[in-house]
Amino acid sequence: MTSNRYEISNEIYIDNLLTENDIPSLVKYLNNPTIYANTSHIPQPYTIKDGENFLSAIKSNLEPTLFFNIRLNETDEMIGGCGLQSLIKNDRIAEIGYWLGEPYWGRVFMSKVIGKVIEIGQIQWKNLVRIEAQIFTWNNGSRRVVEKCHFAYEGLLRKRVHKNGQDIDVYLYAYIIE
Numbered sequence: 001m002t003s004n005r006y007e008i009s010n011e012i013y014i015d016n017l018l019t020e021n022d023i024p025s026l027v028k029y030l031n032n033p034t035i036y037a038n039t040s041h042i043p044q045p046y047t048i049k050d051g052e053n054f055l056s057a058i059k060s061n062l063e064p065t066l067f068f069n070i071r072l073n074e075t076d077e078m079i080g081g082c083g084l085q086s087l088i089k090n091d092r093i094a095e096i097g098y099w100l101g102e103p104y105w106g107r108v109f110m111s112k113v114i115g116k117v118i119e120i121g122q123i124q125w126k127n128l129v130r131i132e133a134q135i136f137t138w139n140n141g142s143r144r145v146v147e148k149c150h151f152a153y154e155g156l157l158r159k160r161v162h163k164n165g166q167d168i169d170v171y172l173y174a175y176i177i178e
């Protein structure tokens with residue numbers, strides 16, 4: 001697969017080629033209690049095997065997904081991820097998911113990345129009209145990020161996620177493509 005690279009800022013870019021060389025970064029950054037607490041599908045502890053499973057899932061592309069690695073310009077190290085997953089057959093509606101390694105929080109990286117991923121999603125999925133974000137109610141940082149990216153708050157989904165034996169309420173946000 002060829003890699004598409006998209007510039008984001010002087011510090012970071014995104015691309016769509018995840019390789020075995022990225023597994024140490026996945027393990028390094030995803031072994032993080034805050035990332036675990038705020039996401040639905042990332043295992044904890046995050047092992048090399050989890051990284052390998054994720055890599056094969058991305059490679060087999062069974063799910064209709066656009067996934068991007070966030071990388072440092074200086075070293076090409078992967079420091080985060082952001083992806084769109086199509087929720088229905090004709091790619092009309094997608095859900096966005098994202099995480100960033102803790103040392104890089106608060107540098108406006110994710111808001112810039114999400115803006116770019118929405119732009120790419122619109123080009124690649126011609127029918128795309130709606131991008132949803134589901135955010136755990138306590139995750140103020142993530143709410144602020146999507147609000148900054150012009151997602152609108154649509155409501156509270158009660159007990160939407162089941163994780164660790166707990167039913168968790170989430171806020172639903174959506175970005176509408178006119």
Ligand SMILES: CC(C)(COP(=O)(O)OP(=O)(O)OC[C@H]1O[C@@H](n2cnc3c(N)ncnc32)[C@H](O)[C@@H]1OP(=O)(O)O)[C@@H](O)C(=O)NCCC(=O)NCCS
Binds near residue numbers: 035038104112135142
């Ligand atoms: C949420 C996350 C992606 C934010 O990434 P980031 O690059 O630090 O976000 P940005 O720097 O682009 O921040 C954008 C805005 O959100 C605010 N913000 C970011 N994190 C915040 C926090 N923890 N609390 C309050 N505000 C926060 C910033 O101050 C900024 O607002 P401003 O421009 O008005 O000052 C990152 O903290 C993360 O990966 N968290 C763990 C995983 C996660 O929550 N994923 C999302 C699941 S829905």
